[in-house]
Amino acid sequence: MNEPIQSVRSSLWSRVDLGAVAPFAALAALLLLGTLVSPRFMSVDNLSNVLTRSAFIATIAVGATFVITAGGLDLSVGSMAAFVAGIMILFLNGGLIENPVLLIAFGMILALFVGALCGLANGLTTTLGRIEPFIVTLGTMGIFRSLVTWLAQGGSIVIKSSELRSAYRPVYFGDVFGAPIPIFVILGVAAIGAFILYRTAYGRHVTAVGSNEEVARYSGINVTRVRTITFVLQGLCVAIAVIVYVPRLGSTTSTTGLLWELQAITAVVIGGTRLRGGVGRIWGTIAGALILEVIGNIMVLSDLVSEYLIGAVQGAIIVIAMLAQRSLSRTR
Amino acid sequence: MRKLLAGIAVLGLIAGVGAASAQQKLTIGVSIPAADHGWTGGVVFHATEEAKALEKQYPGLKVIVKTSPDGAAQANALEDLTTQGIDALVVLPHNPDELTDPIRKVKSKGAFITVVDRALRDRSIEDLYVAGNNPELGRVAAAYVKEKLGGKGDIVVIRGLPIPIDEQRVNAFNEGIKGSDIKVIDSQFGNWSRDDAFKVMQDFLTKHAKIDAVWCQDDDMAVAVLEAIKQAKRTDIKFVVGGAGMKDMVKKVMDGDPMVPVDVLYSPSMVAVAMDVTAAGLVGHIPVRGSYILNATLVTKENAKDFYFKDSPF
Numbered sequence: 001m002n003e004p005i006q007s008v009r010s011s012l013w014s015r016v017d018l019g020a021v022a023p024f025a026a027l028a029a030l031l032l033l034g035t036l037v038s039p040r041f042m043s044v045d046n047l048s049n050v051l052t053r054s055a056f057i058a059t060i061a062v063g064a065t066f067v068i069t070a071g072g073l074d075l076s077v078g079s080m081a082a083f084v085a086g087i088m089i090l091f092l093n094g095g096l097i098e099n100p101v102l103l104i105a106f107g108m109i110l111a112l113f114v115g116a117l118c119g120l121a122n123g124l125t126t127t128l129g130r131i132e133p134f135i136v137t138l139g140t141m142g143i144f145r146s147l148v149t150w151l152a153q154g155g156s157i158v159i160k161s162s163e164l165r166s167a168y169r170p171v172y173f174g175d176v177f178g179a180p181i182p183i184f185v186i187l188g189v190a191a192i193g194a195f196i197l198y199r200t201a202y203g204r205h206v207t208a209v210g211s212n213e214e215v216a217r218y219s220g221i222n223v224t225r226v227r228t229i230t231f232v233l234q235g236l237c238v239a240i241a242v243i244v245y246v247p248r249l250g251s252t253t254s255t256t257g258l259l260w261e262l263q264a265i266t267a268v269v270i271g272g273t274r275l276r277g278g279v280g281r282i283w284g285t286i287a288g289a290l291i292l293e294v295i296g297n298i299m300v301l302s303d304l305v306s307e308y309l310i311g312a313v314q315g316a317i318i319v320i321a322m323l324a325q326r327s328l329s330r331t332r
Numbered sequence: 333m334r335k336l337l338a339g340i341a342v343l344g345l346i347a348g349v350g351a352a353s354a355q356q357k358l359t360i361g362v363s364i365p366a367a368d369h370g371w372t373g374g375v376v377f378h379a380t381e382e383a384k385a386l387e388k389q390y391p392g393l394k395v396i397v398k399t400s401p402d403g404a405a406q407a408n409a410l411e412d413l414t415t416q417g418i419d420a421l422v423v424l425p426h427n428p429d430e431l432t433d434p435i436r437k438v439k440s441k442g443a444f445i446t447v448v449d450r451a452l453r454d455r456s457i458e459d460l461y462v463a464g465n466n467p468e469l470g471r472v473a474a475a476y477v478k479e480k481l482g483g484k485g486d487i488v489v490i491r492g493l494p495i496p497i498d499e500q501r502v503n504a505f506n507e508g509i510k511g512s513d514i515k516v517i518d519s520q521f522g523n524w525s526r527d528d529a530f531k532v533m534q535d536f537l538t539k540h541a542k543i544d545a546v547w548c549q550d551d552d553m554a555v556a557v558l559e560a561i562k563q564a565k566r567t568d569i570k571f572v573v574g575g576a577g578m579k580d581m582v583k584k585v586m587d588g589d590p591m592v593p594v595d596v597l598y599s600p601s602m603v604a605v606a607m608d609v610t611a612a613g614l615v616g617h618i619p620v621r622g623s624y625i626l627n628a629t630l631v632t633k634e635n636a637k638d639f640y641f642k643d644s645p646f
Binding site: 038040043045046049053149152153155156158173248249251253254255256258296297300301307308310 | 366367370373374376377491494519520521524525526527530531532534535536538539552555556559563564580644645646
């Protein structure tokens with residue numbers, strides 16, 4: 001499961017896969033920078049804030065790792081998140097079930113179902129329709145976004161019952177053994193994702209399809225099925241992110257999840273997954289998502305950068321991190 | 333008193349003319365952005381409601397409301413409206429620079445032009461301009477913060493997007509607190525988004541041990557700011573000042589929530605005002621040309637019920 005980390009421990013330096021270590025090295029460097037910049041950066045409260053709010057992008061990016069490893073791309077994840085959140089909140093407001101815990105549980109199941117269905121739609125249109133995933137998901141991105149706006153009538157969709165709201169709130173704000181619940185969600189999703197990608201036949205098929213589709217087909221791999229399932233996994237990951245997102249503000253608006261697709265793809269690429277497919281690194285993706293969130297956090301905590309220039313500095317750090325990673329991989 | 337009497341007289345005039353022109357067919361076209369966020373959602377709501385009300389009030393008047401998702405679509409919508417034949421146009425342009433020429437074209441066909449919220453580059457096109465007051469929104473918020481904190485305190489500011497509206501508000505706010513001992517200890521962009529505002533506020537709370545008040549100029553962001561404060565269990569923050577007049581926030585003011593003592597109005601219902609004045613001018617032939625700038629009224633517990641629109645999505 002912990003393959004990259006274990007390989008660091010158990011093999012000689014010369015055999016270490018530097019490409020897999022690089023994102024963690026970049027993350028460590030950023031943590032050091034943060035400590036230097038602000039004394040409050042390393043406080044437990046701050047770190048748990050940052051970890052907790054990286055949960056959405058990290059979870060979605062695990063799904064994106066599958067899609068991208070198989071040579072696809074999904075631009076619809078941000079809109080899909082808003083759409084799934086909208087459906088889920090409307091169901092919760094419907095109040096079909098008396099018991100709030102049961103109602104929330106069913107809401108979660110519904111979210112997973114809707115997410116998987118959205119993913120399936122993306123997947124089937126891409127594979128059976130033989131259309132570039134870029135185009136398909138660009139289309140569904142607009143569709144999901146408009147559907148949310150329509151469901152919300154342009155406003156916001158809010159959990160109406162305050163009772164329900166407080167019953168659901170702990171899923172984002174609560175903790176187990178002192179660690180916020182979303183952190184366990186990240187770890188759980190990543191562990192399952194890593195298991196599927198590295199330890200199952202399906203995972204190896206995903207990588208094979210991504211590195212060379214023709215060869216994979218001649219080897220008897222059902223390329224259509226493998227690709228379609230990556231989109232379904234992506235949909236499920238979006239739904240899990242939504243399950244953690246909804247209790248935070250108890251609402252969704254038509255701006256929910258705006259640009260999440262770009263953040264997820266950035267996290268995947270920073271993590272060492274190849275954008276053209278064929279190489280997937282789940283734990284690297286998690287590091288990538290944390291890097292994005294930590295950069296933002298450091299920017300706000302420090303007084304070094306003017307609020308007008310934050311975007312430029314963030315962009316520069318991402319590019320530098322990628323350059324460092326490339327040069328590390330080349331020295332192998 | 334004389335003003336009041338004059339007002340009643342004008343109202344009587346409008347009503348009288350309205351009845352007199354019952355047979356006359358007049359059409360007002362309303363072109364607004366589609367509901368892409370909370371505020372524009374409110375615009376759509378108020379425009380459709382007002383259209384119904386006006387058609388009832390003035391028999392023979394037709395009001396067509398068209399929403400467009402972007403500037404190009406709005407330019408097309410304007411052409412369609414012109415083809416249908418309109419006597420007046422009420423327009424809230426996506427991007428005023430981009431739509432100046434299409435609106436000029438409508439004008440050349442003889443329609444009365446009312447521009448809402450976003451002024452055109454060429455101000456000679458409009459017959460009537462109806463808008464909220466962005467600098468005043470900053471000024472009113474600053475005056476309240478100054479008074480409530482007794483002229484001394486540390487506050488944080490969460491801004492919108494880096495566009496002129498935001499700049500006008502923030503400059504006026506800074507101008508407003510000048511000379512007092514109120515210090516803006518931090519300021520960041522929250523992009524008028526709940527999620528971004530939540531993150532920024534979490535980080536502000538980590539960074540600053542003591543914050544007296546938050547000014548975030550927008551009610552959507554205020555929702556997130558309140559949630560972040562609640563999570564951190566901080567008690568040093570005395571209040572949060574948002575803006576716009578979202579119904580959930582107005583409700584909080586009305587209910588006397590100590591964290592949300594006031595709101596500053598920048599209401600999407602301005603589109604209804606624009607339609608109403610346009611209709612009065614069109615049907616009643618009274619002089620309404622000019623600028624109609626709505627005050628950024630301070631919503632307090634006392635007057636909150638006047639600004640609470642229960643059925644509006646925003």
